Amino acid sequence: MNDDVQRLPVVTDQDVVRVRQLVRTVAVAVKLSLVDQTKLVTAASELARNTLVYGGGGEAEVSRVHNDRRAGIRIVFADQGPGIADLDLALTDGYTTGGGLGLGLSGARRLVDEFEIETEPGKGTTITVVKWCR
Amino acid sequence: MERVPVLKIGEILLVSIQIDMEDQVALQLQEDLAERIVATGVRGVIIDISALDIVDSFVGRTLATIASVSRVLDAETVVVGMRPAVAITLVELGLSLPGIRTALNVDLGIAMLARQDEDIDLLGYEDDTDQVAETTP
Ligand SMILES: Nc1ncnc2c1ncn2[C@@H]1O[C@H](COP(=O)(O)OP(=O)(O)OP(=O)(O)O)[C@@H](O)[C@H]1O
Ligand SMILES: [Mg+2]
Numbered sequence: 548m549n550d551d552v553q554r555l556p557v558v559t560d561q562d563v564v565r566v567r568q569l570v571r572t573v574a575v576a577v578k579l580s581l582v583d584q585t586k587l588v589t590a591a592s593e594l595a596r597n598t599l600v601y602g603g604g605g606e607a608e609v610s611r612v613h614n615d616r617r618a619g620i621r622i623v624f625a626d627q628g629p630g631i632a633d634l635d636l637a638l639t640d641g642y643t644t645g646g647g648l649g650l651g652l653s654g655a656r657r658l659v660d661e662f663e664i665e666t667e668p669g670k671g672t673t674i675t676v677v678k679w680c681r
Numbered sequence: 682m683e684r685v686p687v688l689k690i691g692e693i694l695l696v697s698i699q700i701d702m703e704d705q706v707a708l709q710l711q712e713d714l715a716e717r718i719v720a721t722g723v724r725g726v727i728i729d730i731s732a733l734d735i736v737d738s739f740v741g742r743t744l745a746t747i748a749s750v751s752r753v754l755d756a757e758t759v760v761v762g763m764r765p766a767v768a769i770t771l772v773e774l775g776l777s778l779p780g781i782r783t784a785l786n787v788d789l790g791i792a793m794l795a796r797q798d799e800d801i802d803l804l805g806y807e808d809d810t811d812q813v814a815e816t817t818p
Contacts, residue, residue: 560703567701567735585735585766589774592737596704640775650738654774 551611557595557624558604566595566607570622573609577618579680586658587620587678593651594624594674600645602626602672612677619660619679627671634664685710687717693794694718694756695787697729707743714747718754725794726751729787731762741776748781757797759783761790 553573555566570591574584591607598605605626612621631637638656643649656662661677683706688695694717696710714726728744730736736744748758761784763771771778784790 560705564701564703571734582766582769585764585770586773589735589737589770592735592739593774596737596739648738648742648776650775654738654776657773657775658770 553609555607555609556604557598557607560599563592563595563599567592569609570620573611573620574678577611577620577680579620579678583678583681590655590658590676591622593655594622594676597651598624598626602628605671617679619677621675621677623673623675625671625673630668630670630672631664631666632668634666682706682709684713687713689717689721689723692723693725693727693791694721694723695727695729697732699732702740704739707740711743711747711750715750715754718751718756724756724798726756726758727787727790727794728758728760729762730760731764731786733767734764736763736767736771738774738776741771741778745778745781757782757794759790759793761785761787
């Protein structure tokens, strides 16, 4: 069950900043701890930049979620880019096709509680992450 | 596009990052700093990140590049003021910032740079005394 879905385009550098700010605002509203806010905003920054740089742009969707025990935040990053051919490789620390550090994807996975990738070559990539309050 | 100001204070350059930088702003800062180091001939750079609530891989990489470039230009960089939550997150992200010197605040950063310059002066002084010792009968 979820409410308050907010969508942002991820098409420019400035949009990546806006995603960080929106995620921070919602993380504060959901009362994540300061360290967990920092982890989630950092993960969102990595994934939004990947959406922009590799996915050719896309969209981020931020929503408050809750199960019977806890509140949390879900963020979905979606693009219609080239997709990721070898997921295991892409999730390896240090693997990059763009001259980065290759830490964005693998690092973001470590920083959240739930991490799911759907990707198909030629169709695009959708990454869903969730962070729960402790 | 916003720009992060680079201030010359005494013999150091001080950069206090007060905004959530888009990637281009971080790259511009990297260029501006290299130019200012050469133009001013300073030996030390302090980058204050106490206002940053996150450091992601892009900003982390930019800080590392700034440190390497300034070292090639004969200046040491000290990154100061990292928040505890940022440090925890950086380590978990897998970014250990190798080659970056850090201090808890601006004052300690300046002290670190001063010590280093002192070491260099001391070496010069020791060389002199050696020469004196050799020529003394
Ligand atoms: N949305 C995406 N669409 C297509 N490929 C992607 C996408 N996200 C990531 N990738 C691929 O996965 C690789 C690893 O991504 P990751 O974010 O870990 O590293 P990076 O972006 O190259 O470097 P860093 O994030 O450390 O600066 C990328 O180099 C790219 O090839
Ligand atoms: Mg990345």
